Amino acid sequence: MSQRVAKVESVIRAVVAPALLELLEADAAAVTVTGVDASPDLRNVTVWIGLLGESKQTERIWGRVVGVRHDLQRRVNAAMTTKYVPVIHLKQDTGGEYAENIERLLAGLDT
16 A cells, blocks of 8 residues: 555544544444545545444444435545545444354354
């Protein structure tokens, strides 16, 4: 990864994480930015979002996260000074759920 891509990812993380806290208010504690992946041409960026809570709660919160995507894009547009501003794509990071399932399976082997 080039230094430029890493810098863009860092700037986007620095803009998106606090913006989510502000925009989601009460649900902000259940949301975390787990990663940012920019394409080599810096035209697109994937922001990985981790959610905490039960499935119905996370579905509702994910809907709110997707609903503020345009606000996040506006904030990134204002923060970037590059020729092209990457288009933000939000993806839900399910790594935590995967780890919980493995823990449950391993706990079941002990019995």
